[in-house]
Amino acid sequence: LRRRRRRRTTVPTMADDGDAPAAKCLFSERRFPTAKEALAHDQKEAGFDFEKFRSELSLDFYGSVKLINFVRSEVAKGADVKAVIDMVSRRLFEAEKYMKPQIEEDALLFELDDSQEARVDLAAENKALKGYIKSLQETMKKMSASMRTMVLGSDGEIRRIEVDEQDDDGDDDSKEGGEDDGDEDDDLPVEEIDPDKMRAASNPKPKEKKKFSPTDNYYFEGYSDREIHEEMLKDTVRTEAYRDMMYLNKDAFEGKTVLDVGCGTGILCMFAAKAGAKRVIGVDASDMIDKARQIVKDNGLSGTITLIKGKVEDVKLPVEKVDIIVSEWMGYFLLFESMLTTVLVARDRWLAKGGVVYPDKARLFIAGAEMSEYREERVAYWKNVYGFDMSCMITKQDHPTECFTGTVDPKSIVTTTAGFQDFNILTIETKQLDFTAEFAIEALRDDTVDSFVVDFDTYFDAGLKNKVALRTGCGSPVTHWQQTVFTLKKPLKLHKGEILRGEIIAKRQLKNFREYSVRITYWLNPDNKVTQDFSLDVGNDIDEY
Numbered sequence: 001l002r003r004r005r006r007r008r009t010t011v012p013t014m015a016d017d018g019d020a021p022a023a024k025c026l027f028s029e030r031r032f033p034t035a036k037e038a039l040a041h042d043q044k045e046a047g048f049d050f051e052k053f054r055s056e057l058s059l060d061f062y063g064s065v066k067l068i069n070f071v072r073s074e075v076a077k078g079a080d081v082k083a084v085i086d087m088v089s090r091r092l093f094e095a096e097k098y099m100k101p102q103i104e105e106d107a108l109l110f111e112l113d114d115s116q117e118a119r120v121d122l123a124a125e126n127k128a129l130k131g132y133i134k135s136l137q138e139t140m141k142k143m144s145a146s147m148r149t150m151v152l153g154s155d156g157e158i159r160r161i162e163v164d165e166q167d168d169d170g171d172d173d174s175k176e177g178g179e180d181d182g183d184e185d186d187d188l189p190v191e192e193i194d195p196d197k198m199r200a201a202s203n204p205k206p207k208e209k210k211k212f213s214p215t216d217n218y219y220f221e222g223y224s225d226r227e228i229h230e231e232m233l234k235d236t237v238r239t240e241a242y243r244d245m246m247y248l249n250k251d252a253f254e255g256k257t258v259l260d261v262g263c264g265t266g267i268l269c270m271f272a273a274k275a276g277a278k279r280v281i282g283v284d285a286s287d288m289i290d291k292a293r294q295i296v297k298d299n300g301l302s303g304t305i306t307l308i309k310g311k312v313e314d315v316k317l318p319v320e321k322v323d324i325i326v327s328e329w330m331g332y333f334l335l336f337e338s339m340l341t342t343v344l345v346a347r348d349r350w351l352a353k354g355g356v357v358y359p360d361k362a363r364l365f366i367a368g369a370e371m372s373e374y375r376e377e378r379v380a381y382w383k384n385v386y387g388f389d390m391s392c393m394i395t396k397q398d399h400p401t402e403c404f405t406g407t408v409d410p411k412s413i414v415t416t417t418a419g420f421q422d423f424n425i426l427t428i429e430t431k432q433l434d435f436t437a438e439f440a441i442e443a444l445r446d447d448t449v450d451s452f453v454v455d456f457d458t459y460f461d462a463g464l465k466n467k468v469a470l471r472t473g474c475g476s477p478v479t480h481w482q483q484t485v486f487t488l489k490k491p492l493k494l495h496k497g498e499i500l501r502g503e504i505i506a507k508r509q510l511k512n513f514r515e516y517s518v519r520i521t522y523w524l525n526p527d528n529k530v531t532q533d534f535s536l537d538v539g540n541d542i543d544e545y
Helices: 035-046 050-056 061-076 081-089 107-114 123-142 195-202 214-222 226-234 236-247 267-274 288-298 340-350 372-383
Strands: 149-152 158-161 257-261 279-284 305-309 322-326 351-358 361-369 403-406 418-424 435-442 447-460 468-471 483-494 499-509 512-523 530-536
Touching: 035 050, 035 107, 050 061, 061 081, 061 107, 226 236, 236 267, 236 468, 257 267, 257 340, 267 279, 267 288, 267 305, 267 322, 279 288, 288 305, 322 340, 340 351, 361 435, 361 499, 418 435, 483 512, 483 530
Parallel strands: 257 279, 257 322, 279 305, 322 351
Antiparallel strands: 149 158, 361 418, 361 447, 403 483, 435 499, 447 468, 447 483, 499 512, 512 530
16 A cells, blocks of 8 residues: 655745735636635635635645645536535545645735744755654664563573563663763662562563553554554654644743653654653553663653653653643544543643643544445455355455445545544543444435445644644545445445435443444434444454455
């Protein structure tokens, strides 16, 4: 699967010479002295409220530029207002090609700058990030496994003494302001060595080696692997959204104490430090934190960043309160295998009054799709392979009633897209992560809906001058989350304009709170409802389309 890298394009500034061209409307040839008047005419006559879309979609300067150019492009092709509104709702305007103006000296583009003064050219930052990622990859290849003390057991076997799960100092370097003499063992607290603990370590009980539950074990062990962090770092849509949020809003981070929940390699910690945070604390229960400490040290940020190993529910921070919490907690379907419950624990334990959590909002979206291509490729193929029936090769992942993740072609979408569940991370309670929500979507053409496609947006909004949105929908730049597809046992034939209604019940599973059971009920006629259950769990092996 090819992943696309976002490119930053700077829109040139119009010279202030008093000769600005009249602002042309989006849906007609009429021109007005100002962009505000032109957009007001579009709202009144065409029913297209540019400012409303801009607000609801949390568009930054670049997103607003793309929206204007996209609308002009579609109108030029003959699209009517209704079609344009639907495409905008599905966020199909986010491709980089829409940074190119559709008409010369478009006054609507130039006047955008009046309300978004911070136009920052991030070319240098992009280059620096690429260099950092390359450096990070090389460093991690060279690192050996985490160092542990080896002891000889009574049975003659060599065993390890596990490093303490929490390191209150947060790094392995010399003290701030001093020079590293190259001997890290000088800092070890010799007085804490206990002969009884040494003897116990020689003959450990395997079941007591880890304090985590079986559920936590698979989760944290998974995040100890380099590959998963490499995938997330290379997801530039994800990584650059967090970077842009901090670098474009340095005034919000200057002098603040920041907590990164699930810090992984420490990339968000380092972004926060570079954005001006006074102190940054990262917490992670996986073994990756050992390498994160080395990464922080190698980049000269040990004086600002403290890393602590352990679960948020168990550790103690070196401060009583923090001003900002950042975390990349999202999973497939937003909530599957996510860390949101942990973020809420951190929020309730340490966030100061008036503090913020980023991202601070999230929204789930749903659309109806026709995915026959998937069935043909994954199921029908095995039924006739050069004239032979190989149906026994069909696996659970190929079954048409399963859910899977994949990058869905926007052409497969049959209906409008509707937001069906909102999350305010600053106020939500854990019990609200189980929810029931209704939706209504309209058929865009005569076609069959055999799948529901779910994606999500997260928003960096609270208290920020330059707002950022991270989107995972169809038509948006590809992320490692892709979209989640629920394939229906009973497809529905729709005619253009018909309204398909439904209800989604999502509940955390008792065996593992990071896994979900999802029940979708849908209907055209309320007297003929169809209900189908899905399981978002590790055993289901959610497949990639």
